[in-house]
């Protein structure tokens with residue numbers, strides 16, 4: 193990832209997007225940093241934002257698994273509401289403050305909502321987390337792309353049974369997916385909720401390196417939206433890229449990836465501190 197790549201990460205949907213489980217949540221923190229969403233349009237983005245490297249950014253992901261759940265078809269997305277599950281995210285923001293977040297739900301967009309060098313990836317997964325004891329949200333965005341990530345079946349995506357309608361799933365192997373996230377390259381910016389009156393800041397945390405997915409899997413997913421001309425004129429369920437305006441995008445590239453096991457122990461340690 194180069195600085196150029198980062199510059200080409202445009203902010204996309206600024207969360208109308210936190211579907212069902214979290215539309216009633218309003219954060220009260222970071223008011224001054226929140227930006228109102230920009231009117232949806234199809235023109236090229238006008239970039240006025242600032243892009244800064246920030247060494248304070250750091251992401252840790254804990255053991256995650258989701259059992260006995262339903263992948264619900266909300267028409268605009270397929271979503272797993274995490275009731276029986278674990279999954280925590282620790283995030284150090286640009287000022288070095290740590291926040292601990294619990295996984296609430298995950299859902300998909302195809303094609304991706306964020307673009308990289310002007311290009312959408314095939315699929316974007318949003319893992320929506322809420323900060324413990326607050327209504328502040330963080331969304332971790334992961335990507336899947338047949339060309340950039342490889343044309344190979346993705347077991348995690350397969351577990352979502354997207355071929356079926358509202359399938360019951362015994363186990364979603366989120367852990368393997370989380371372990372594969374390269375936390376040495378992350379991008380962060382503050383977005384906004386677009387559904388009134390939810391206009392407060394949302395932490396976007398982007399892991400830009402796409403995972404593999406097979407053409408067959410993408411065909412099944414695209415059957416829901418992109419291949420359906422009656423849904424958003426066959427444009428998919430992503431939202432058009434939005435202008436950055438004066439927001440700041442931070443990125444951090446570590447010299448080497450932290451070992452996952454170390455992360456997990458660190459996170460456990462942080463939890464002990466925060467709870468006792």
Ligand SMILES: [Zn+2]
Pocket residue numbers: 209210299300301318
């Ligand atoms: Zn989303």
